[in-house]
Amino acid sequence: MTERKKVIVVACAGMDKPVGSVTSASVFRVVEELRPQSVELVCLPQLLAGVSSQNDLVKNFPIITVDGCAERCATKLVVKSGGKIRGRIMVADSAKKHNLMPESASHIGSSGEKLAEKIANEIASMIDVLTQEA
């Protein structure tokens, strides 16, 4: 991966809500299928625990945050860590916009999968824009 063309994605991955599971499903799709060469995931708990590798990534590369619910933990914690957010996605808003509601936290179902696919594509588009700027 060319260092200067890397984009960091930080997802809330919240365990207690179906929208949290959609954040994980969508970012894994981006990192494993859509843009594996240009994206790196930062683990939110590690960032808060002060793991230096995660802090360095957040401070040195453009960031896209993916939040499940209105608490917006990923966005808040990236801001607190001094990261520069260039793109934000709120899964709960996307679910309303596309009228696709995930079934449960453990099984997001076909609606949740479709929603994850749409969000993954949206993240990939953001990454393309950010890597072209770099």
Place this chain on the structure above:
Amino acid sequence: MTLTKWKVGIVSCSGEEIPEGTISRVATRLVLEKLRPDETVTICLPLFLAGGEGERAFAKVFPTITVDGCEKRCAEKGTKKYSGKPFATIVVRDNLRKSPNISLKSRDKLSAEELDFAEKVAEEIAKKVDEALSQEIKQLGSGES
């Protein structure tokens, strides 16, 4: 009279970086939804770490079990820092070392073998839940709390 039903809080790492993190989340969900649905709740780790008062208050009062993907033990450290010592801690990578034939590959879609491994981790969590509740009942019986 109000009877308080004891619950165990399971704090899973969100381990986005590694497949072990996915195992910790899947195993936790199996406990919450299939193995011990009436005895457990989950605590959203990002919210807990971000300052969620409800999550932190729960973890101060009720026993917790942390499930971490790797040896960085973010869930365990966060729980200790903000709410107190967990009743039990589980690290998926330690369990993986005991099963050298299993190779974790994807963070997204689990294979049948990976799912089977997650079920074993879930069973271990469920045993710890039973131990935690049994201890709470003993303490209530002896007048401690």
